[in-house]
Amino acid sequence: MKELVTQSQAETVMRIIAVASPIVGVICGTIVGLVRRQLVRSAIFGCAIIGLVGNGIFVLWRMYTWFGWRYSYTSITSLAIQLAIFVGLGVAVGALARSLQRS
Numbered sequence: 544m545k546e547l548v549t550q551s552q553a554e555t556v557m558r559i560i561a562v563a564s565p566i567v568g569v570i571c572g573t574i575v576g577l578v579r580r581q582l583v584r585s586a587i588f589g590c591a592i593i594g595l596v597g598n599g600i601f602v603l604w605r606m607y608t609w610f611g612w613r614y615s616y617t618s619i620t621s622l623a624i625q626l627a628i629f630v631g632l633g634v635a636v637g638a639l640a641r642s643l644q645r646s
């Protein structure tokens with residue numbers, strides 16, 4: 544049986560996302576900046592937010608493949624470590640979003 548998506552294909556997509564996300568962020572930030580008349584500030588903000596999200600996804604993908612290679616994809620150790628990391632990231636992002644929402 545052949546895989547639908549190979550690991551090298553997924554790696555290529557993740558690399559494209561990591562490279563393209565800052566560029567997309569600058570473009571989206573520039574468009575928002577033109578509307579709000581804050582071109583430079585919005586372009587930098589868009590690059591930072593969207594660019595960091597894309598690169599964060601790439602880092603998480605690399606982490607997932609490393610843990611899968613090191614501990615096996617179905618081992619309890621690998622799943623527990625990844626669960627702890629993702630729960631911690633979720634709590635951190637939620638706390639950051641809540642603090643930004645309040646201010």
